[in-house]
Amino acid sequence: MSKFVATGTSVTVNGTDLSASVARAELVINAAEVDVTDFGSAGWTEVIGGLKSGSVSIDFHADYGSGGVNEVFADLLGTIATVVIITANGTEATATTPSYSTSVLVNSFTPVSGAVGDLSTWSVTFPTTGAVTYAVA
Amino acid sequence: MATMAQIRSGLAANLATITGMRVAEVIPDNPQPPVAVFELDRIEYDQAMQNGLTIYRFTVQVIVGRASVRSAQRWLDALIPPTGDSSVKAAIESNRTMSGVVQDVRVESMPSIGSIAMNDQTYLAAQFDVVIYA
Numbered sequence: 001m002s003k004f005v006a007t008g009t010s011v012t013v014n015g016t017d018l019s020a021s022v023a024r025a026e027l028v029i030n031a032a033e034v035d036v037t038d039f040g041s042a043g044w045t046e047v048i049g050g051l052k053s054g055s056v057s058i059d060f061h062a063d064y065g066s067g068g069v070n071e072v073f074a075d076l077l078g079t080i081a082t083v084v085i086i087t088a089n090g091t092e093a094t095a096t097t098p099s100y101s102t103s104v105l106v107n108s109f110t111p112v113s114g115a116v117g118d119l120s121t122w123s124v125t126f127p128t129t130g131a132v133t134y135a136v137a
Numbered sequence: 138m139a140t141m142a143q144i145r146s147g148l149a150a151n152l153a154t155i156t157g158m159r160v161a162e163v164i165p166d167n168p169q170p171p172v173a174v175f176e177l178d179r180i181e182y183d184q185a186m187q188n189g190l191t192i193y194r195f196t197v198q199v200i201v202g203r204a205s206v207r208s209a210q211r212w213l214d215a216l217i218p219p220t221g222d223s224s225v226k227a228a229i230e231s232n233r234t235m236s237g238v239v240q241d242v243r244v245e246s247m248p249s250i251g252s253i254a255m256n257d258q259t260y261l262a263a264q265f266d267v268v269i270y271a
Contacts, residue, residue, distance in 0.1 A: 007183045020189025061185055117245070119270065 008089035011058060013072055014081050021069040023121065024059040025085055027100050029132050054128035056083050056104050062113055062120035076106040080129060093135040102132040139238045139271040141177075144193060147235025148175055148267070151242070152197070154228045155216075167256065170202040171212055173225070175267070184270075190240070193269040197244075199225055200262045204252045209261040217247055217263055225265055239271035 011022045032050030064070045080103050090097020104126035114120035149160040152173045159172040168174075175197040184190035199216055202209030215223035226244040233241050250263040 007186065007188075009186045011186065019186040022186045022189070023184065025186070061190060117243070 004088050006087075006089065008091075010084075010086035010091060012084045014076075016067060016072050018060070018069050018072060021061045021063050022058055023061060024057070024123075026057040027054065027085055027102070027132070028057070029054040029128075052132075054102060054132050055125050056085075056102065056128065057123070057125040059121060059123045062122060070111060073106065073109050074111070077109045079106055080104070081106050081126075083126070093137055095136045099135045100132060101135070102128045103130050104128050138188065139235075143238045144235070144269060144271060145175075147232070147238045148195065148197075148229065148242075148269070151229045151231050151235065152225070154231050155223050155225070158199075158228075164198075164255070168200050168260065170200045170209070170260065171216075173197055173199045191271055193271060195267040195269065197225065197229070197265040197267055198253075198262055199265070200253070200255075200260045202261060204259040204261045213250065213261055213263055217250070225263070229265070229267055239269050241270040243268050 008019070009022065009025045010017065010019050011025050012018065029052060031052045033047040034050040035045065036048055037045045060069045062070055082101070083104050084099060084101045086093060086097055086099045088097040090099075093099035106126060108124050108126070110122035110124070113122040145162060149162070152158055152160045152175075157171060159169060161172055161174045162176075164174050165172065175195050177193065178196050179194040181192040181194070182188075184192055201212035201216065212223075215221065216225045218224050219226045221227060229244050230242060235242065245266045245268055247263055247265050251261070252259045253262045254260075
């Protein structure tokens with residue numbers, strides 16, 4: 001086990017490896033809080049886990065080349081895409097470089113982005129749909 | 138992934154599109170102006186995952202002639218605008234991928250212009266900051 005600096009997170013979307021155009025990748029998973037406080041809670045609130053949800057946030061570098069990130073997303077708006085993220089700079093799923101897989105709703109796409117003189121980038125946050133799974137092998 | 142030799146070669150080729158411009162990778166002992174000399178200042182690694190983007194920052198110094206020679210000032214006047222046949226910015230950005238070697242190149246600024254002393258001579262020169270995305 002060791003701490004690490006993220007330099008090699010692997011991000012694939014619908015099977016296309018977009019890692020080289022990714023500046024930041026984040027997967028957040030949540031469980032809703034369901035309040036079950038009652039008169040037996042001794043004056044404290046009580047909660048249990050409810051529905052789970054998640055989101056995938058990615059900062060992309062724009063690239064219109066063949067197989068580039070903009071081409072991959074050009075026709076995905078409003079559809080479900082499969083995202084696989086291998087963290088901890090791994091290239092394959094292992095115990096120390098787990099792989100997270102999920103389906104997301106591509107509810108946003110920024111085909112044109114960039115201020116004059118700046119690197120053209122765009123950021124998205126997709127809600128997950130269905131389960132988020134992880135693998136260590 | 139681009140090698141340093143490829144990047145230097147591409148930068149030199151772009152600069153050489155200015156008619157009459159010589160290009161050197163180190164400051165010559167006896168410069169024959171006009172001559173463009175470029176040196177690597179800084180590399181910013183890990184701008185994207187898996188070495189997907191590295192930023193190289195170069196300084197290009199263009200020596201146009203001895204300060205006492207009137208033509209030197211005329212050279213400078215032609216080199217420093219953002220556009221034109223002799224524009225350093227236009228030349229460096231004339232082939233923005235260096236024929237596929239890099240992802241993009243941009244001349245960000247010309248932070249200094251003035252005289253420099255070399256071999257007991259005073260030359261007029263302009264310095265340009267170049268950023269290469271590769």
